[in-house]
Amino acid sequence: MYQLRPYQQQAVDAAVAHFKKSRKPAVVVLPTGAGKSLVIAELGRKARGRVLVLAHVKELVEQNHQKFESYRLKAGIFSAGLARKESEHKITFGSIQSVACNLDAFNEPISLLIIDECHRISLNEESSYPLVINHFKKLNPQLCVLGLTATPFRLGMGWIYNYHYHGMVRTLAPRPFYRCIYELPLRYMLQHGYLTPPMLDDTPLIHYQFSELSCAEGFFKEKELNQCLQTQKRITPLIMEQLLEKASDRRAVMIFAATVKHAREILGFLPANQSALILGETAEHERDQLIQRFKQQQLKFLVNVAVLTTGFDAPHVDLIAILRPTESISLYHQIIGRGLRLSEGKKDCLIVDYAGNRYDLHQPEVGELRPPGNTEPVQVLCPACGFANTFWGRLTEDGTIIEHFGRKCQGFLDDDEGEIELCDYRFRFKECRECGAENDIAARQCHQCQATLVDADKQLKEALKSQDTLVIRCCGMSFSAEQEKLTIHYHDEDGAELSESFRLDSPQDRREFQQGFLRFHWRSPGNEPEFHSCSQIMALQSMFRAPDFVIARMQKKRRIICDKLFDYQGRYRRAYELS
Incomplete structure (x- = not known):
């Protein structure tokens, strides 16, 4: 037992x-x-x-x-x-x-x-x-x-x-x-010797470039993957030459290809008598025979396309080659997990990522698609309940969060009877004009009063039609200060400008600044510092994000900003986007 x-x-x-x-x-x-x-x-x-x-x-x-x-x-x-x-x-x-x-x-x-x-x-x-x-x-x-x-x-x-x-x-x-x-x-398993230590090589000199691919509903399209690989067809032979060199002192190699066409190309560079390919269309009896030969070490190389990520156990695998983009951290963990089981004589498992996935083996699953750019999971404390949320974000070299993309706190409390009370704090939100409730930025109806929320496209269309309203596509913003009066300037790509001002003299002034500007513009909402002077704000200008559109109406011969649109996704072009 x-x-x-x-x-x-x-x-x-x-x-x-x-x-x-x-x-x-x-x-x-x-x-x-x-x-x-x-x-x-x-x-x-x-x-x-x-x-x-x-x-x-x-x-x-x-x-x-x-x-x-x-x-x-x-x-x-x-x-x-x-x-x-x-x-x-x-x-x-x-x-x-x-x-x-x-x-x-x-x-x-x-x-x-x-x-x-x-x-x-x-x-x-x-x-x-x-x-x-x-x-x-x-x-x-x-x-x-x-x-x-x-x-x-x-x-x-x-x-x-x-x-x-x-x-x-x-x-x-x-x-x-x-x-x-x-x-x-996973970290616990590795620290206590229950799994084979991975040796990560995620920055090989030769690698594919998949960053321009779009990920629809969590999946890459095979046609787009093939087109992308076709434009990089000279890279595959170089990758395989390097991989064979790295595999020379390894016992068993699993290769994860991007598409069926790609997998067959990869197989052509491997020793025929030591290699096999398993696809979703591979007959069950043939698949069983190939897996058995691989487990018995009659085959050294096993190429597959998304069929051996779970339910496959070959403990002697000591090299995992990733030649495909992975849609989530979970899938990345599934792939690498094929090589982490313990086996007699196995000291480590080499993980070579030729697809530039940029995932850390110990990263938690965030639950959202990874935003473009140099993003990674960051921990953001909720200012309302104190819960430590995990969102995609960006860090400085010393680990300070400079931006995150979280919307709502993920925390909750439950009592002894299992009743759950959700934290309702929102880091980014759309405010209902009827009742003032905060809603998700993509919501169309207020969750509290059921009123229809303002549609951004409709709002822009009406503003553009109005003669006393100015709409600018904001391409950036700048700050200026005079004594304790802070002025924020919003710049249009064509040179137009709108501005608004806040004073920071009194606690009431600072509360108005926090509620009317800071919470919307700070790149890491929920982590806003408490500002007491204009000089403090001027020193951190890069930590504020600009809106996509700014709307101002004429009042007493002055243009007063009445709305700013963030996280815009609609039919109107944003600054510097091609029409």
Whole structure:
């Protein structure tokens, strides 16, 4: 019988504690190589009722089943790929495809449904996982549903759960899981010797340039990837020459290609008798044979396109070559995780990133697409509740946050009964003119009074039509000060200018400056300093962001700024954009 590691026992305890007080679906996050199958085995052993454990590939079904039977307990397997369809046992390990197609074989209620690699669950009620979950909930409305994954983030969906036990809100949109009840950071696994140390080479002299590609809904388009690679066709031979040199003293190499065409090109540079290619279209029996030959070290190089990121276990892999852009930190972690398992004689795993992904192995998932430029995850404290949010942002060399792109605090508080109160602080917002409530910058209706919020395009159209209104496309702003009167000048690309002034003499003056200017213009909202003099502001001019448009109306023969538009996305051109 296996002895659980401390963190594995903590994960089991967290699941037991959660389901004692709630029946809402929960997720446990453990890095690749953390031994999820042992956690599953212990939960199955402790469960009082019947248990079904699902996985998406037969290899995981078999692996989880073997770990459970190491407890000297019997369990069934329901998987067409393993040629077994047993549903009469107290514990059954099944493949999702086989179970979903044979729900008539499962007529008795179960108490616990465990889903391995649960980030694969879709919100489509007609897809396999929701069909299975709904089937067993009809048999037992008190069903406990527990997911396990290394990456609780799905491209096209985002976070797969709503709330994190550390007190953060991931999303309020419908998700397969309600709460993450336990998460173990990758850093812990590495520090305690549970994983092979990675050697990161993320700045090779020869690399692809994918920065101009657009990422639609979290995905790169294959056609655009191929076009981009075609313009860099001279780079691939150079990369492969360098990679073969780096692989000369390595035992097993996994190569992650950008497209099918790209993968076939890569394969052409590798030794034919030591290399194989696995695609989504590769026949199952052929795929099984190739993977088996790779695991038996009959093959040294294995090229794939987005098919071996999860559910693949070859511990002797000691070189990961990334030749594709990755859409999220989670996907980056999945790729690198293929090389971090422990293996006899393996001292480290070389990670070579030829795609310029710029992710840190220890970075947390942010949950939003990465903004362009030199951005990285930054921690921003909420001034209302104190919660430490993780947003994309920019840092100085000494680690000071100079800008972040967070909108709303992710924090929440819950009581002993599980009732949740969300923090409502917004770092960036659109104010309702009817009730003054702060709304998301993309909202069309006020969340408090349901009034229709001003549409930026409509607002600009009306302002441009008005004879007594001036609209400038702001290309920058500058500051000037006279005694304690601060004037901000907004500059149009054609030379026009608008300005507004604030005094900083009294506490009331400074509050007006904070509410009317600082909170909107500071690049790192929520971290605004307390200014007492114009000289302090003048010294930090670069920390203020300019609006996209400034609108001013004529009042008593003077143009008074009445509105500024930030984060504009619409049909009107911004400063210096091509029409």
